[in-house]
Amino acid sequence: MKTNRFFFVTAITLSAILSCSKEIAPETDAPEASEATEEPLSGSNIQTLVAAPAEGAVDVDSKTAFVGGTFMWKEGNNIVVRSNNANGFTTFTYSGEDTAGEAEFAIRDADSEDKIVTGNNSFAYYPAKTSGSGATAFPREDEGSLKLVLKDGYTWFDGNVEAPMLAKVTDDGTALQFKHLGGVLKVTYKYLPPKAAKLVISAPASEAGQYYKICDVQKSLVNWETAAGGFTGETPYLQAYAVTGKKEITQNIAAATAAQRASDDGVTVYIPLPVGPGDAHTYPEIDIRLTFADGTTVPGSERVAKNVKIERATIKKMRPITLTKYTVETLISSIARTPHDIIRRTDDEFIVTGEQYHVYFLDVNNKTATQSATNSASKYPASPYGVCYSGDNLYIANKVATTGNAIYKYDLSTKIYSIVTGCTGYNNPMQIKEHNGSIYLLCRGDGSAAGKIYVFPNGLPGEVPSEVYADFSGIASSGYAWPLSFAFDTDGSMVVAVSASSGSPSECFKLYKVTSKGAAPVAMFGSGTKSGNYDAIADGVSANASFAPDIQDMEFDSAGNLYIADQYCLRKLVRGTTGFEDGTIVTLTASGVLPRVDGLAFDSSYSHIYVSDKSNKRIYKVTIE
Numbered sequence: 001m002k003t004n005r006f007f008f009v010t011a012i013t014l015s016a017i018l019s020c021s022k023e024i025a026p027e028t029d030a031p032e033a034s035e036a037t038e039e040p041l042s043g044s045n046i047q048t049l050v051a052a053p054a055e056g057a058v059d060v061d062s063k064t065a066f067v068g069g070t071f072m073w074k075e076g077n078n079i080v081v082r083s084n085n086a087n088g089f090t091t092f093t094y095s096g097e098d099t100a101g102e103a104e105f106a107i108r109d110a111d112s113e114d115k116i117v118t119g120n121n122s123f124a125y126y127p128a129k130t131s132g133s134g135a136t137a138f139p140r141e142d143e144g145s146l147k148l149v150l151k152d153g154y155t156w157f158d159g160n161v162e163a164p165m166l167a168k169v170t171d172d173g174t175a176l177q178f179k180h181l182g183g184v185l186k187v188t189y190k191y192l193p194p195k196a197a198k199l200v201i202s203a204p205a206s207e208a209g210q211y212y213k214i215c216d217v218q219k220s221l222v223n224w225e226t227a228a229g230g231f232t233g234e235t236p237y238l239q240a241y242a243v244t245g246k247k248e249i250t251q252n253i254a255a256a257t258a259a260q261r262a263s264d265d266g267v268t269v270y271i272p273l274p275v276g277p278g279d280a281h282t283y284p285e286i287d288i289r290l291t292f293a294d295g296t297t298v299p300g301s302e303r304v305a306k307n308v309k310i311e312r313a314t315i316k317k318m319r320p321i322t323l324t325k326y327t328v329e330t331l332i333s334s335i336a337r338t339p340h341d342i343i344r345r346t347d348d349e350f351i352v353t354g355e356q357y358h359v360y361f362l363d364v365n366n367k368t369a370t371q372s373a374t375n376s377a378s379k380y381p382a383s384p385y386g387v388c389y390s391g392d393n394l395y396i397a398n399k400v401a402t403t404g405n406a407i408y409k410y411d412l413s414t415k416i417y418s419i420v421t422g423c424t425g426y427n428n429p430m431q432i433k434e435h436n437g438s439i440y441l442l443c444r445g446d447g448s449a450a451g452k453i454y455v456f457p458n459g460l461p462g463e464v465p466s467e468v469y470a471d472f473s474g475i476a477s478s479g480y481a482w483p484l485s486f487a488f489d490t491d492g493s494m495v496v497a498v499s500a501s502s503g504s505p506s507e508c509f510k511l512y513k514v515t516s517k518g519a520a521p522v523a524m525f526g527s528g529t530k531s532g533n534y535d536a537i538a539d540g541v542s543a544n545a546s547f548a549p550d551i552q553d554m555e556f557d558s559a560g561n562l563y564i565a566d567q568y569c570l571r572k573l574v575r576g577t578t579g580f581e582d583g584t585i586v587t588l589t590a591s592g593v594l595p596r597v598d599g600l601a602f603d604s605s606y607s608h609i610y611v612s613d614k615s616n617k618r619i620y621k622v623t624i625e
Helices: 026-034 258-262
Strands: 047-053 078-082 090-093 103-107 123-126 165-169 175-180 182-190 198-202 248-252 267-274 282-291 303-309 315-317 326-332 339-344 349-354 358-363 368-371 384-390 393-398 406-411 416-419 429-435 438-443 452-456 467-471 481-488 494-500 510-514 522-525 553-556 562-565 570-574 584-587 597-602 608-613 618-624
Touching: 123 175, 182 198, 182 282, 248 267, 339 608, 339 618, 349 384, 349 597, 358 384, 384 438, 393 429, 393 438, 406 429, 429 481, 438 481, 452 481, 467 494, 481 553, 553 597, 562 597
Parallel strands: 047 175, 182 315, 339 384, 339 597, 384 429
Antiparallel strands: 047 103, 078 090, 078 123, 123 165, 165 175, 182 267, 198 248, 198 282, 282 303, 326 618, 339 349, 349 358, 358 368, 384 393, 393 406, 406 416, 429 438, 438 452, 452 467, 481 494, 494 510, 510 522, 553 562, 562 570, 570 584, 597 608, 608 618
């Protein structure tokens, strides 16, 4: 195994206490050392200080910078050293490599007053930042600092840990003895939602009502050797200890690619933790969760790890956390007319409406779409949108027709279309659904009127006049409120997606609830922010969540969660403790996977969703695993 040997260049002169250090002849080592400097080194001024391990009582293999007697740092790594009378912290940077199994500091400049001496204030730490002046008494975040840094991965030598270390100068002044501060907790999430943004780890309150501080920046190292749990103790200075106030580590994962999120490998984050508290080095409990950008927890992402033992330079691997996986398959790659609504007739056959006189029967097993029979253009729906199935008939909301906006009936036995008498003249009928024997018709409205939802209490076979179920007049402060789609909750109330005829009134672009016929629509979920593209859509709680302006369909699953065809993607509204008002919206498909979602329908097992794509004239099958 190839190992690394280091030379570090600084402005510190060794005092007499380092008289036993080896002198390096210029003709032997100067050329190698000079590669890391801007000027040649003068021979007698170059002296060395060796780095050595000092792991203490914990019997574990050191895996950061020292493995089996060999240092494992690499070129560019930084170590910061401070002594009693040094002018702040001095950074050493590795600039060479060897197989000697030891690291060596090159020290020069005989005119400097700085000295490395023994004592409580003489120490070094790794890794270290090099930005800033480096002349302050103690490191700050923007200068040299020791920090447990979340990294993308730890892959050196079969998973060894690149974790922080502290060191002290030996009594004879010849070496820095390094000691690891902690280990790493490996957390893997599989099938992250596209909008999941952060991973948060925290330790809950102990029985005494205090929290374990699980990670912090080292602010002061003055008394690091003599402090409880210091260099010579069982646990390092940066151990977890009881403090008031909950402490969390947050790792930004928003940059994870769609391929990473959807892959079986998932996204892995390494959480560096100080050696666990107490003689057993064990954290009683560590909590893990994912959040959206607004801090809302991703439903189903919480996990609890009990009795996590963190020792120096070890990796503790949690079992991979698998979230719900959604796979998308193209069922029909090209359908003749732009598809809108889709409903289930049987698990083998679905109905799809398409523009310009087209209604299709979709065979999901053979992946074919067959157009319904026609009898005459005057009795065929010119612009079919919503469709529902009742008895042996299809009822179709026709947005535009020569006889006016209307409801059409298609008799599945005779294969003949007809206009339902007494039901013409509706203002842009968009969606129609059957619920508990009644049929409901959503009319969007237009630029001069708000939308309404009508109910046919006895269904449409008797061709009875309708009644107004919900009126959306007066909701919007500008323009008109346009209901676009609806679904019935498990309690019988209606959930309605509301848009606007113009502008971006904050009262619109939300989900509303209508509890009964004639009841005023009440805002239920959403911030009222109009999201003009996929990137602008926000997941999270109601106060922060946003929707696209064109939600065309919604359906409930068997658990009572609401699935939404939100124009750019498929989304899920998960119930909270009191219902949807404190629920969470989750985006399920990544950008571009479903370019234009218009209709959705479950099979009877609720394990597959069939989706119509208006932009590409396609039908997709989404499988929930």
